Amino acid sequence: MSAAAALAMIRRFGKAIGMTERSAPFQQTRLARCLVVLLTLLGMAVISAPAHAAAGNDLAFVGPDYPISSAARKTLVANMVALRSRPNRAALAIPDVAALRSACATAQGAANVKPVGWVRSRFEQCLYQVGAQAGGIVVRQQTGEPAGEIHFNLWILGVASNGTREVQYHIFVEEISVSTIPGNVIDWPNQRIAFDFFGCAAMTDVTCSADSHVDTVDGWARDSGQVITVTSPNGTGVGPDAQVTKSLGLDLTLGSLPIKPSIQPSIFTTEVRFDSGRGVAAQHGTVFPRYLPSFALSMSDPQIRDSALHIYDAQNRPERTFPAWLGKSVPGKTAEDPLHRMFNEALKKDNRAASIGFCIDTWGPYDETGLDCDEYPFASTQEGAVTGTTDPQRPRSSARLIPGDDNQLAGSRLGAFYSNQRVLDTDAFTVNITP
Structure with missing residues (x-):
């Protein structure tokens, strides 16, 4: 088979499967390579698959x-x-x-x-x-x-x-x-x-x-x-x-x-x-969306120690968290069970209100205490107290009273993390708590 005849066969086959002269060069090359293998199996003399046009190589018998x-x-x-x-x-x-x-x-x-x-x-x-x-x-x-x-x-x-x-x-x-x-x-x-x-x-x-x-x-x-x-x-x-x-x-x-x-x-x-x-x-x-970002806090940081400890307990010792239920687990620690950012403001308010309700049910009114109701997973995620709950009797979330300045600084750092890592609506991320 001549080089011209083999090239014509490649083009006819490409047209049959919807490939055109404008198809990406790598698609054309791979098509040619497949036909080379096919023709070789049929015992025919074949030409080499063409290198990309930029390489400047002509077809030749091989x-x-x-x-x-x-x-x-x-x-x-x-x-x-x-x-x-x-x-x-x-x-x-x-x-x-x-x-x-x-x-x-x-x-x-x-x-x-x-x-x-x-x-x-x-x-x-x-x-x-x-x-x-x-x-x-x-x-x-x-x-x-x-x-x-x-x-x-x-x-x-x-x-x-x-x-x-x-x-x-x-x-x-x-x-x-x-x-x-x-x-x-x-x-x-x-x-x-x-x-x-x-x-x-x-x-x-x-x-x-x-x-x-x-x-x-x-x-x-x-x-x-x-x-x-x-x-x-x-x-x-x-x-x-x-x-x-x-x-x-x-x-x-x-x-x-x-x-x-x-x-x-x-x-x-x-x-x-x-x-x-x-x-x-x-x-x-x-x-690069293949990279899963992780929000990191340390329990050794005195400014956000209580926030970090709360998240650590939720991820690793959920039996210490409220609402309490047998077999409780809380997401966000691993790539297999991450959190997802949520932009919906109404749903954020619903998550926040539910967490405040958990705090009041557990510790009573706290308005004059200087404490905040800290929630994990965060109200700004799809895994929040409402949006992450499929069974109201078994919420996969935790609420805890912690010092207000600690809670607010951790929240500020979360916002910076979202911004610096370009975490958009529905983007996944994990939370990593270190000693």
Whole structure:
């Protein structure tokens, strides 16, 4: 089968399933790869799946990918040559990027797991793969025979903004090493490394500064860093908080003819939410919603000790709380049973009134005592005294009289937490009480 005939078959099949020329490049590539496998199973001569258009590779005839022999593997290891690699100093001068990179380097257990890596906070996500974890990519001749291998350190650092509807993804390819199996010729400096960003194509509510970043091995070695900025217009999106949530990601393509392009799909995936939210100080912002924020209080803090102790008892010793009932449990401690913020003012008042009723029923009137009726879960959550109750005889909440200044300061800190973490209506969070 000729290259033209195979490409025509790919396009006809794509049209049959509703794919067009405007479909995202990563969708077209994966379709092509599936057809390559299908045609191979049918015993036909096939062409390679096309690399993304940005990589600039033409289609070429190939055979199956042959495994590397143990002897060739030993040769690759013995012949590995390190290329000069220089980190992007301009990017590393950005405090948020430098801080995330430093933290990511020490979190290898989470940060090196593709494709998500480590979502460090509401505003930070990173993937860090060292040597063979990231590279370790075998390059092949058009026949499918192994020709060499490339290793590199890969950093992908995502930094979201609490103040603008923008997120930046910084890509670094560093510490590049290459090796060639004797008998092969590879123009390593001019082999292309392309990162194709998917998820932005044909979108009106999200714009990407680039669909891809492509450079030669030599280019990445001289200046390892690139950045892709994703933005969403203010006020665009769903609901009163104008939310736009997108799943984005990166495909990696390596190789330039006559080397057979190697495609590594979805080496990194990310979910990002843009909003113009109510109930937060910065009107516009962006978060990584995979991260579950946690409101932290300490029982060692004398200013809010009673608030913290009340929540600790509710979460860990509910038998010490009121209303009391056998087998009582109170939510908010774990990701499996979190709290959810609630904006509905009428329901907040209902939650507050119910908690005050519990306090009066248990301790009597307290107007002249200087005490406040503290409620947990908070009245501003869906798990409050009314909104979180399905059985009025068994409310999963607690009310307790504590000093007024303690209660009010803890409430002020809760409001700051909501704002700083961009916790919007229905957003989940946990409460963490430390000694």
